[in-house]
Amino acid sequence: MDLGALVACFASPACVVTQASSGLIVGLLLFLVAAGLTLIFGVLKIVNFAHGTFYMLGAYIAYSVLQATNSYGLAVLAAAAAMAVFGVAFERFLIARVYGGNVLMQLLICYAVVLIFDDLVKLVWGADFHAMGMPEAFQRAPIFIAGGVVPPFYAGLIVLSLCLAALLGLGLGFTRMGKIITAAAQNPQMVAALGINTTALFALVFGLGGGLAGLAGALAAPVRSLSPGMGFSILIESFIITVIGGMGSIAGALLTAIGYGLLRGFGTIGFPLFTDELIYAAMILVLLLRPSGLFGREIV
């Protein structure tokens, strides 16, 4: 516990900028993963325990595409597209078979998929850590804001994720497709009765969620090391975000993710040992006082 260091950091703009930017990329990457998770839960009422696998596969695919084509943009797009397709296939071939069944059966299928793909990644890419390295486009001098150092990749990532968050929010709120998805989250039977193919809609939502996770993996690859277990910790973290923010709420996920990222960023200075405990305690408290989360609607 070193609160003195934390106070000193808050007194210096340089330190605030540096910690905030590293906290923000943690939070915004998590948001992309959690947004898919919360969307899938909101519409399909499925807790996708295999969501970390999408993130991991996205990172590895981006790694290989970058090596093959030397284009980071292409790598990101390929990872997102591949994971969207994977999401649709996962929903159609596995999850669709256990709708309405026991939650534990869903959990079991996801657990199996996690085990299988962790080992497949080991088979294809090997068990050791991989580092993608910074793509060439971002290998330039860091940006200085009020004396704080912000790597260009961080700045790009923050801007891109915020744009995606806005796109997602506007798309859900103001397009026809978005309104159908929102309606299906409330009452899928009624949506189906109105002549909308909810089977295709569910697959689409799963594809969108999977694609977002794959995208997050590809965006995280330059700043994280790649290993077969990397989906595990991101899954727990994005769970915390969706639970605190409210299962099914995109805005809740965004605000919680940013708060979480900043807490991590500044927590490493002030209370590195207690950050985890603080976060779990917050999650317990929110569940007890408002089980549906800070921004969620009661669904049970």
Added chain:
Amino acid sequence: MNGLWRDSGVALAALVLLLGAPLAFSSPAFEDFIIRLSALALFATSLNLLVGGSGMISFGHGLFYGFGAYAFALLMQRTTLSLASAVLLTLFLAALVALLVGAVCIRLKTIYFAFVTLAIQMLFYSVIISWVSLTGGDQGLQGGIPRRVIAGIDINQQGHLYQFCAVLLVAGLFAMRHITASPFGMTLRMIRDNEARAAFLGIPLWRPKLAIFVLAGVFAALGGILASLFVSGAYPEFADWPFSGQAIFAVMLGGIDSFLGPLAGSAILLALNDIFTRLTEYHGLVQGVVILLFALGLRRGVLDFLRVLPGRGEVASR
């Protein structure tokens, strides 16, 4: 009363078989398997008291397994308590913790209950990781369990540990069987099937729910004690969430509607793990495929499946 006599008979026969087996053939591998099975089976069966017996899906049951292992190992290392008193004190402490956690959690239902139990388990896990001076952090609790010989039983000897585990396994399962078969167990099944009806009949729902939560915690801690004896210490993995996942898998694999389902599931899971680990480096891949085949093919646990085979009629308990 007939049920109780039959269960006692089965328990006695199982005990005689388990204790007699080493006399007929001496196989360290078999003894080793039963020791590991006893820890996992007690843990999985106690989880099923909640999941199958009461409809309370807990994702954080590993908390009590981990607590049992750490509390017992620490009591043995840091105090001069005898083996039996350390076991009893650990179970008592686990009951206190379960009472506290349960009082907080049982207000929530379905997926929220699952998440809050998971969050409390992860809180406990992160405390284990960061309280290095007490728990040894991520290295686990080292230093072994001091040997205390009582009445000629020395648990540091594999043969004696085997007998100790076999007795506790059978006794624990018998006690849990008695709980599920009792009127109290029936009440819980009614709450599982229709909470509103149970409430209308005048049952204060929180009381049986909290009671079974505490009981399940105590039996999970017993499993943790056996695990701690087997590994001579305690590891944070015991309290980590993949381990809770393994127990859920064992329960589902064996069958949530059969009392012995979790035992069967634990045995199959351990055996599969042992075989795959020997055969291939990619045992996760094989295990995942097996789970998928089972989840999409059988759609229920092995024992539940056998009970509804054609000609046997529907399962009575559901």
